[in-house]
Amino acid sequence: MAPALEAQLDGAPASAAVRDAQLVVRTHTDVVHLPVELVLHTAVARSGDALALELTLLAPRRAARAARACAGTRAARGPYVLTRAQWRARAADRAATRLAPVTLRLALAPAQAADADAWRRDVHAQAFPQERRRILVIANPVGGQGNGKRVLHRHVVPLFRAAHCALTVVETQGRGDAFRYVHTMDVHAFDALVCVGGDGTLHEIVNGLAARPDAATALAALALVPVPTGSGNGAYVSLHGPHRANVALACLSALKGATHAQELCVCTQDAALFRTRPIYPLTGHTRDGRAYVQYYSFLSQAIGLMADIDLGTERFRFLGDLRFSLGYVVGAIRNRRCDVTIDVVLGDCGTTSRPEMRQRARSAAPPAPPPAHTDVRALRYGSVLDTLAPPAPLRPDAPPDGEAGTWRRIGEPVSTLYAGKMPYVARTLMAFPYASPADGAMEILLQTQASSVVQKLASVVDGERGKHVGRPGVRYFKVEALRVTPHTPTHGHYLSIDGEEVPYGAFQVEVAPLRMMLASLDDDEWHAPILHPPAAQDEQQGATSP
Template sequence: MASANAAAMALHGAYRGKPAVLTIDGSEFCAHLKDQLWVQLPVKLVLDATLHGNALTVSMLAPPSRRMSYQRIISREQWGGRHKQKIMQTLRLFSMNLEVAAPDAEAFVDALLKAAYPRTTPHRRVIVLCNPQSGQGHGKHMLDIVVKPVLKRAGCAMTVIETDGPAHAYRVSQTLKVTDYDVLACVGGDGTVHEVVNGLASRSDVEQAMQLPLAPIPCGSGNGLYISLHGAENGFVHYLACLNVIKGTPHVHELMTITQDVHDMDANAWPYTLRGQAADGREYAQYYSFMSQAIGIMADLDIGTEPWRFIGDLRFILGFLVYAIRNRPCHADVDVLFGERGTVSLHEMRRGSDAASRSKEEQRPMPVSPHSLRYGSVLDPITLATTPYDPAMPDAELLRNEWMRLPMPLSFVYTGKVPYVARSLMAFPYTHPHDGLIDVVAQDQRVTLFNKIAATSHGESGRHIYDQGVHYMKVQALRITPRNKLARHRYISIDGEKAPYAPFQAELSELYMTLLSLDDEEWHAPSLRPPMLDVPAAH
């Protein structure tokens, strides 16, 4: 029989003829079989509960049963520390079927679903865009054996579209009826998300389209966005990614606007359709980046190691070693605009990131002019400050509203809005999804090979920003101009995708994307937790 109070509720039934008791106690779901603990899980892992007559089915994500017992246990503490624990990697789909007394069961099912979905509603309408070739065919495999079964057990209404080549996800996102869905799930890598973001951003109803929540399901080699949301230990936990689709809550993530000369664009290779006109009448292409832009070593290893995708994110470490030994300089002019809140102080970045991680995210309206530019396009002339940038400058001496050129020869420039670009590289440890700034990492070409190789061991924890010859700053806009547009085997990478090797300008966009996160209260995902770097607090 069922007994209900504010703290706990129980339901008695039978499993294969054996007496069973299900309980809800606060945020925990338990099942006992013949007076022995059978299941103990955070109720957040319960996907659905359905009752047909006297037959009750409860579907959940749970670890495999322990050896020599039926127990499937994840404690509250393990769930709370899931960003740093490997137990989430053991999650699998599990259902229990019991015979129960229908009058008592109806009240229990209602209470269980309310506890399992405290801030969201069950049975979401989900459109799944899958790149079946992602991860050497891993995307199709995960779609069939994980994504579809989990969403089906959760009672979600699914629409599944498998992409058939480059730009397909972009075209689908341009035309889908966004009001028909609660979530858009991207099965693939960061490139799939990049296409979806640009497809939604190019629509006439862009303000409404960009509020459709996105949830990545990782099948690429980098998966930077997913890892930034769920932690490096959970970099390929597809069941956790599906749980985010089912129960995640929406949060704001700023975008960066990229402009390039339209004459430098190959419409077949870079098909995005937004266009603008500079003051002199020339036309520029405009598109959006949610994760990163790179030139030099970091772009070369990202694009140049494409044939190594079969080894996963290890390719980034090996690629960096190869290109560091080659030691080719990045022949490009790099101009930055700090604006009123830009900084080069690592101490201030740490303070700002820590304060932002404790603050409540403010809801913001979509902009009236979503594609407007604050600082012009890449085709507009800029005036460089007469005072040259000096890496030793304190914040007080920065020229806030003038463009400043980085004077040193560089190995690479890497800019972004998520901390992780791969499981082994926390490229931007002090970035924040809505702080109004772009993080920039640049490495001096003149540092020794030892210093460059050391960065590979420091990058996993974000400590590379303290390495000799590494410059880390926050800016509001930047322009990168390759000096030789005809250089062979040199690349520009935008969100891990090969972009035209030509000048580009980036600034914080008026638009933002909407992402889902599993954190229970405010958005305290890894991207909002400043890392505890084992280094001095100041540069």
């Protein structure tokens, strides 16, 4: 570790050092005391005979509160103090969510040039375990509650500029813009793709990359980073936890976060359902010539009550997360049946046993990349238009059926069906507590029609911590494939894929060979919920109940 540097800051004697992963810059009156992870840029600048060390940092905006929180810094009158303890609690600590770039310029003597350069290199190596400097930002300026443009220009762009990134910003004007841009862009021109918007914008980006001829290469080349401005922000919450939106944390993930592979799901629907040309260009045909549309989902698929909440409350977006809670209460009281046929395949990776799900969640190893020879367009279980053999009933204790891939039918009437690959679909709903990035299975959550209003309301309250999976009237299991066939008219009903409305009708979903890369600050202090999903406390409900 490089020794402390003696310098001057604003004309006063100063010193700069890194001790125990804390950057400490002191003068006789002020102190800068920050975790080294908050360093954005370091440089040694020369101007004639003058020499200076430039440090660009993320620092708390509210100086007084942060300074008082810094134990052991008696002279902490400066504005840039954040303790290691606060940073470790960054998912919930308010001081760690209100960060903004600031640049310090330390004047040095010319003879210190070699020491300054060695010190800078040492700090940079500690601050950037990963480093990405070519950043593409795709922003939906009217995402969620309409604050996308403000977040982009007030927070995201200034932070990346301060980090001296090569920055490209694309603002979408309408549906399909993000899809079209990434479908033809040079993915090797960037290190990270930052999505400023909600899950719908990320859905377009994922599908644009997945529809390319080089889909596997394109998805592997870019670290995808969601910055929350939408209503649900399920991807962001699954990466960083159900706390205050922290734009600085998301941007830091883009610059220096670790990446991990996340399986995608592939969906098929009858092409005849699309009254206008869909943005998804991938199509296929059955042997008898019928056409289907093929597209990808990274987060969730919903029909029934949960889809009605998501899409039927669009006009109340200004309420934020509250619109989902209010919508659920109204829907639970109405208790409208979701008249559908549900068929699933357990395969090798599916299970109805919650103890097994808990064990998998606790011992899941980091996912390996898919084999290079994998056909990324392959549909292992066919399309929604293929005829199924008469499915057997799905029993609560049904064992995995291996490579045979037997279709099984759920005969119980339901109010809603929710399926997905990430734990959180919104800040207040950990819908899939056992979700794993690449275990070959997707989660299925069913709420039965026979459950009472009280049971439905209790399950959504428990859903904030993932405890709903053990409650009466809820069925939860892992599958490799799912087919849902509605039997009701389309009017007044919704089908939601990643929070986006698609034509109401039969759809089929399975885990795809394609994977996307997500970036997060997954270190010794913090583990992304998607990598370490909390186990629901449902032991009392039985070992094999689905």
